[in-house]
Amino acid sequence: MVPARAPTLTHRLVLAMLLLLGALMPAAHATSWPAKPLNLLVGFSPGGGADTLARLVARQLSMELGQPVTVRNVAGGGGIVMATTLSQAEPDGYTIGLGANSAFDGMPAITPLRYQTDDFDYLTTVSQLQNALIASGNAPFGTWDEMLAYGREHGLSYGSPSPITRDVLNLIAEREGIRIRFIPMRGGMDVINSLIGGHIDIAWSAGVHQAFLRDGKIRVLASLNEERLRASPGKPAIQELGYPMGYSSYFVLAAPAGLPAEIKQRLSAALVKASQSPRVAQLAEQRMGFPNVVMTPDEITRFVQRTAEGYRRQAAPDSTAN
Amino acid sequence: MQDILLGLADAFTLSNLLYIGAGVLIGQIFAAAPGVGALMAITIAVPFTFYLSPVTAIGFLVGINKGGTLGGAVSAILMNTPGSAEATATTFDGYPMARNGQALKALRTAHASSVSGDAMSDLVLFLVAAPLAVLAVKMGPLEMASVVLVAFVVVAGLAGHSMLKGLIAAALGVLLSLVGTDPETAGERLSFGIPELMGGLSISAVGIGVLALGEIFRQASVHGDTGSQAEPTELGESSANRFRWRDFSHILPTILRSTGIGTVIGAIPGLGSTAAAFLGYASAKRAAGPDSNFGKGDIRGVAATEAANSAVVGSNFIPLLSLGIPGNVAAALILGAFVIHGITPGPQLFSEQGRLVYAIFGAMLLGTLCNLVFGLFTMHLFVKVIRLPLPIILPCVVLLCVTGIIVSSNLFSAWLLIGFAVLGFFMRLLDFSFVTFIIGFVLGPAFELNVRQSVLLADGQIGYLLERPIACGFILLALFLAWRIGLRRRSARH
Numbered sequence: 001m002v003p004a005r006a007p008t009l010t011h012r013l014v015l016a017m018l019l020l021l022g023a024l025m026p027a028a029h030a031t032s033w034p035a036k037p038l039n040l041l042v043g044f045s046p047g048g049g050a051d052t053l054a055r056l057v058a059r060q061l062s063m064e065l066g067q068p069v070t071v072r073n074v075a076g077g078g079g080i081v082m083a084t085t086l087s088q089a090e091p092d093g094y095t096i097g098l099g100a101n102s103a104f105d106g107m108p109a110i111t112p113l114r115y116q117t118d119d120f121d122y123l124t125t126v127s128q129l130q131n132a133l134i135a136s137g138n139a140p141f142g143t144w145d146e147m148l149a150y151g152r153e154h155g156l157s158y159g160s161p162s163p164i165t166r167d168v169l170n171l172i173a174e175r176e177g178i179r180i181r182f183i184p185m186r187g188g189m190d191v192i193n194s195l196i197g198g199h200i201d202i203a204w205s206a207g208v209h210q211a212f213l214r215d216g217k218i219r220v221l222a223s224l225n226e227e228r229l230r231a232s233p234g235k236p237a238i239q240e241l242g243y244p245m246g247y248s249s250y251f252v253l254a255a256p257a258g259l260p261a262e263i264k265q266r267l268s269a270a271l272v273k274a275s276q277s278p279r280v281a282q283l284a285e286q287r288m289g290f291p292n293v294v295m296t297p298d299e300i301t302r303f304v305q306r307t308a309e310g311y312r313r314q315a316a317p318d319s320t321a322n
Numbered sequence: 323m324q325d326i327l328l329g330l331a332d333a334f335t336l337s338n339l340l341y342i343g344a345g346v347l348i349g350q351i352f353a354a355a356p357g358v359g360a361l362m363a364i365t366i367a368v369p370f371t372f373y374l375s376p377v378t379a380i381g382f383l384v385g386i387n388k389g390g391t392l393g394g395a396v397s398a399i400l401m402n403t404p405g406s407a408e409a410t411a412t413t414f415d416g417y418p419m420a421r422n423g424q425a426l427k428a429l430r431t432a433h434a435s436s437v438s439g440d441a442m443s444d445l446v447l448f449l450v451a452a453p454l455a456v457l458a459v460k461m462g463p464l465e466m467a468s469v470v471l472v473a474f475v476v477v478a479g480l481a482g483h484s485m486l487k488g489l490i491a492a493a494l495g496v497l498l499s500l501v502g503t504d505p506e507t508a509g510e511r512l513s514f515g516i517p518e519l520m521g522g523l524s525i526s527a528v529g530i531g532v533l534a535l536g537e538i539f540r541q542a543s544v545h546g547d548t549g550s551q552a553e554p555t556e557l558g559e560s561s562a563n564r565f566r567w568r569d570f571s572h573i574l575p576t577i578l579r580s581t582g583i584g585t586v587i588g589a590i591p592g593l594g595s596t597a598a599a600f601l602g603y604a605s606a607k608r609a610a611g612p613d614s615n616f617g618k619g620d621i622r623g624v625a626a627t628e629a630a631n632s633a634v635v636g637s638n639f640i641p642l643l644s645l646g647i648p649g650n651v652a653a654a655l656i657l658g659a660f661v662i663h664g665i666t667p668g669p670q671l672f673s674e675q676g677r678l679v680y681a682i683f684g685a686m687l688l689g690t691l692c693n694l695v696f697g698l699f700t701m702h703l704f705v706k707v708i709r710l711p712l713p714i715i716l717p718c719v720v721l722l723c724v725t726g727i728i729v730s731s732n733l734f735s736a737w738l739l740i741g742f743a744v745l746g747f748f749m750r751l752l753d754f755s756f757v758t759f760i761i762g763f764v765l766g767p768a769f770e771l772n773v774r775q776s777v778l779l780a781d782g783q784i785g786y787l788l789e790r791p792i793a794c795g796f797i798l799l800a801l802f803l804a805w806r807i808g809l810r811r812r813s814a815r816h
Contacts, residue, residue, distance in 0.1 A: 045654060046365065052658045055368070072732070074521055077508035081520040088517055111508065114517075157779055163508045183463075183775050184506040189646045192668075199462035199779070208646075211666045287664045 033093055033263050037068040041089075043082030043099030045075035045187075049208075049288045050251065054098045056283055057126055057253075060274035078162035079103025080113060087115035091258035093267050100129065100206070101252045102164040105304045109311035110167060117308040121259050122300045123268040125250040126275045127290040130207040130231065131224035133238075136195040137216040139202075144221050144241060147202065151178035159183050159191045159203035167314060168224065168238065168247060169204075175243075192218060206249070210289040225249075231289060245310045250293060252300060268297045325676035332377055332677065333684025339692075341378050342385040342685060346692040349389025350700050356397040356405045356534050356719050358726040359526070360390020364655045376663035376678065381685030383656050384635075388440060388689045390652075391595070391632040392697055395432035396704045399624070400425060402541070403534035403719055407525065407760055408595040408631040410533050411603035415616065415623025422619055423563060426705045430565035431621045432628045433697040435573065439581040439629030441690045443636030446585050448683050451640045452672055458589060458641055463775035464787065468796035469590060470769045473597050475803045477761045479604050485811060488755040495762025496769070498523055505771050518734040525651075526731065527738040528763055529596075530723050532756050535739065536746015538716050543747075573625035576606045580626045584633025591641040592768045594650040595634040600761055602630025612814065636686065643667050643679065 040058045044050040051073065058069040074082040079099035086097035097120075108116050133144075141147045147156070158169050160182050173180040183200055185191045188208035194200045196217055204224065210231045212218035220232040226246030228237050239246050253271050255264070272294055274280065281292040295303070345367075352363040363386050371379035394409035399416035412432065419428035461469075474492070481488025501512045502522030513519040580602035587598035606626030607616045616623050638649040646667040648654035660667055665678065672679055707715065727735045749756050780786035787793065 046651065046658065049661050052661045055658075056372075056662075059372075076521045077503035080508055081503065081517070084517045084520060107508070114515075155781075163506070181778050181781060182506070183778050184771065185775075186505070186771065189668075193459055193645050193647060194462070197459040197462055211668055283662070287661060287666075 033266070034065050034067040036094065037070055038062075038065070038093075039089075039095045040069050040071050041074045041082050041086055041095065041097040042071055043074060043076075043079035043097065043103055046073050049290075050098075053126060053251065053280065053283060053288070056280050057098070057271070057274050060277045060280060061270055064270040064273055078107060078164055080107050083107070083120075084114055086254065087119045087256055089256050091121070091256040091260075093255065093259055093263035096123065096253055096255045096267070096271075098126070098251060098253050101125075101250050101300075101304055101307065102162065104252060104254060105308035106164045106167070106311045109308050110164065110315055117304060119257050120254040121257050121264055121297070122304055123253045123255060123264070123297055124271045124275055125252050125293055125295045125300050126280065127251050127284040127288070128225075128293040129249045129251070129290060130205075130210060130229050131247050131249060132205050132207075132209060132229060132232065132235075133202060133221045133224055134195065134205045134209045135202050135219050135221055136198065137219055138198065139195075139219065141221075142219055144236060147221050148176050148178065151176065151180070151201075155179040155181065156202055157181045157183055157200045159185045159194050159200040161185050161187055161191055161204055161206070165204040167311065168243070171243065171314070207288065207290055230291065245314070250295070250300070250303070251290075252304070264297070272296070326680045329677045329680025329682075330684040332681035333381070333688065338378050338381055338685060339688060341374065341382040342688045343692045343696070345382040345385025346389035346689055346696055347700075349386035349391075350393035350396075350693075350696065351389075352386070353390035353393025353405050354396035354704055355722050355726075356401065356403045356530070358722060359406045360386055360393065361406070361526075361652055361655075362726065362729070363390065364652055368655055368659055371659050372662055376660075376665060377681040377685055379659050379663060380656065380682055381689065383659055384682075384686055385689040385692065387635055387652050387656070388632075388686075388693050389696075391440070391628075391635055392433060392436045392693055394631075395436065395624070395628050396429065396701075396707075397534075397719070399428045399432060400704065400707050401715055401719055402537050403723075404529075405534075406596075407529035407533060407764065408599045408634075409627070410596070410757065410760065411599050411627040412624055413537075414603065414627075415618070415620050418617070418619035419621065419624070424619070426563045426701070427565050427569070427621070428624055429701040429705055431569065431573065431624045433694075433701050434565065434570055435577050435580070435625040435629040436632040437690060437694045437697065438577050439584055439631075439633040440635055440693065442578075442581045443585045443588065443633035444683070444686050444690060445636075447636045447639050447686075451644055458591070458645060460792070461590060462790070463772045463779060464790055464793040465796070466590070466592065467769060467772035467776055468793045468800065470593070470765050470772065471800045472796050472803065473587075473593065473601060473765060474761070474769070475800045475807070476604050477597075477600050477758060478804070479608060479807050480600065480755065480757045482755040482757075483753060487753060488758045491749065491754045491756065492758035492762035495759040495764075496766040498528065499763045499766030500770070505767075506774065518732070522767075523738060523763075524731055524735055525764065526727055527735045528742050529760060530727065531739045531742025532746035532749065532760060535720065535723055535743030536750060536756070538719060539743055539747040540750045541712065542716060569621060573622050576609075576622045576625045577629040579605060579609065580629035581633045584630035585637040587630075588634035588637030588649055589640045591645070591647040591649045594764065595631040596764050597761065598634045599627045599631040600757060602626045612810075639682075639686075643671055643682075 042051055042054040055071050058071050062069040074085050080103055082097050082099050083103045089095035104120055105117050141150045156178055158180050160166055166182055169180055191203040192208060195203055209218045220235045222235055223229045223237040225248040275294045284290045284292045348363050349360045352358050353360040364383055394405045395412045398404040398409040398412035399420050402413050402417040404410045404413055416428045501519055503520055504511055583602045584598040587593045603626045606622055610616055614620055638653045641647045641649055642653050648657045724736050727739050
């Protein structure tokens with residue numbers, strides 16, 4: 001730039017920069033992350049809303065980080081196959097998992113698994129699910145109280161999309177003196193069609209039911225989230241009905257526990273950005289009807305720990321009674 | 323009516339035609355390579371469709387799916403290695419035809435049957451999707467379980483020489499389908515602490531291993547022993563290798579029967595094209611009587627399988643569009659594309675987005691048309707493969723299968739693939755039916771879940787069964803068919 005008297009200065013500057021670079025080299029291990037493609041393990045089968053959401057997040061994440069993000073579907077057992085696989089991956093920031101938080105907090109609390117809630121670093125959330133207790137539009141009951149009355153007389157068959165949902169139904173059965181038969185179901189749409197076809201009485205839905213409210217094919221009896229649901233503001237939340245805990249849940253992004261602090265910070269920042277991107281938000285909000293709730297790592301970690309504690313407390317009296 | 327015209331106008335555009343045509347071609351080529359399959363093409367293509375208009379995107383994916391059902395027949399006929407489980411029965415008569423020098427005729431039969439089955443099933447979809455959906459909702463767990471029972475019995479007719487060995491193979495298939503997690507409690511089953519097994523054995527590892535690689539191992543060992551191999555007689559364009567109108571009218575009844583079977587199976591979620599293909603083949607074989615040439619190169623065998631598995635593609639859209647339930651993995655991926663484009667399939671779709679539904683129907687018609695036209699050229703091209711000697715083809719197929727499975731799932735699946743190839747090899751050597759094995763594996767989970775659901779719902783009351791005439795009808799049908807098969811086997815022995 002200033003050629004007249006600068007040669008020595010330029011040389012020194014170049015030398016200094018080279019030295020600095022050399023000094024930084026050992027640390028480059030951390031700063032050069034991500035140096036290779038990332039893996040996103042998705043706890044849902046291909047197709048369907050959750051998988052699609054995961055693929056969109058993967059795209060946005062890959063734009064944020066400048067590395068490809070490969071999606072691998074590891075479906076089964078309400079997310080526990082994904083979580084088991086994830087817990088055994090290296091905490092190097094190259095393998096992350098997406099599933100409902102119940103795979104991380106509820107499942108290890110109610111059933112013996114090869115991982116625990118603490119085996120993961122929680123990074124962020126993509127959206128909030130809209131958990132509801134639902135019935136067919138043709139059911140002989142339309143409200144929570146009518147359902148209880150009907151159930152005391154006839155018993156109820158309950159479509160369960162995941163074992164984690166049995167917890168609250170067991171509680172209802174016990175408190176209200178209703179005999180509930182648990183029918184395992186393959187997924188959200190299976191549940192909806194079994195209700196519409198009249199094969200079961202009530203079911204848990206994580207949100208697919210919202211598309212069927214308008215034409216009255218499906219009714220919401222109660223919100224199972226901590227608060228009332230956006231699409232059914234007239235229906236009580238489970239805690240309003242005198243139950244000890246709500247079952248709010250989120251699509252959570254997590255990594256094996258023990259990520260280097262710097263990588264964890266960069267990864268969660270990139271994931272938060274990806275989850276807040278207009279495409280992801282639009283898919284979640286407008287097309288799936290899921291609020292695009294994106295939490296900080298601290299918020300989601302606290303939420304997961306609190307939920308795990310809730311399940312453990314609920315499971316405990318049971319085990320002493322038996 | 324206006325919806326129909328507007329929708330069709332949306333579909334018949336030049337860019338749609340280009341995308342759908344490209345999809346059909348991609349599907350044919352991917353599926354023709356054993357071990358790769360149209361499914362992988364769809365998986366790769368889904369992210370690309372984010373940026374297309376909904377009709378173009380879905381047309382493109384459906385095009386791949388349609389091209390795939392035809393392409394799958396190619397490797398089955400030419401190399402005796404089905405690219406996917408649904409083309410297995412195509413090998414039974416297609417491969418003997420190819421060895422007799424009628425490769426081109428077999429391919430043309432597959433082409434004609436596949437396209438006709440597909441077109442008729444599309445037509446059924448357009449005309450009666452909505453009423454059929456109402457019927458499908460009525461199919462509860464018990465009805466589903468009894469339909470699967472009928473499928474099991476019909477396929478038992480293909481068990482081979484020994485019914486006992488056939489049943490053992492079927493039981494082994496069901497047993498292996500239980501690997502993974504329990505559908506009710508999510509507890510681990512038969513996973514031996516291996517996390518990769520918790521999600522169950524992948525159908526591609528089991529299917530390609532037992533059906534394709536197992537056959538290649540057998541061929542390699544047979545040819546190694548004798549030191550020579552039967553070279554295919556090259557008939558070229560001679561009359562025996564030509565597919566004429568006479569042939570078409572000969573196989574037309576078979577095509578119609580198989581299309582009916584494929585359409586019904588496709589409309590019921592959870593059964594899928596593999597079951598349809600075997601059922602189509604088994605019924606055609608039964609209809610042809612004991613003196614037929616089935617299994618030795620009867621073109622009706624090829625037609626029965628290909629019409630049935632292609633008919634599933636169209637009617638699979640009935641539960642997909644009207645209930646939002648994908649009938650198989652390909653449909654599940656297409657469902658994902660629907661969601662991306664803001665379409666929620668379900669009972670309200672027809673009333674709210676009629677125009678879009680008819681545009682998709684139009685796109686499907688274009689796909690069938692492209693399949694018809696392209697097939698005329700590609701079949702001619704593919705048949706050249708058979709001029710290559712087997713010692714060159716077989717290693718290429720093995721390489722494709724192994725790399726294909728590593729790309730589409732993981733390295734663990736490649737080991738599984740090899741394990742199942744060994745199993746398939748010994749099953750052939752010891753004359754255990756791999757047909758009943760694969761049907762047991764494919765239908766096992768649906769049977770298990772529906773039976774368990776039924777038992778829980780019935781709650782110990784026999785009345786639950788007696789109140790359901792559809793289920794009772796299917797169970798009686800299964801018993802009747804089992805009795806007939808027993809009778810036939812006894813008379814064949816004497």
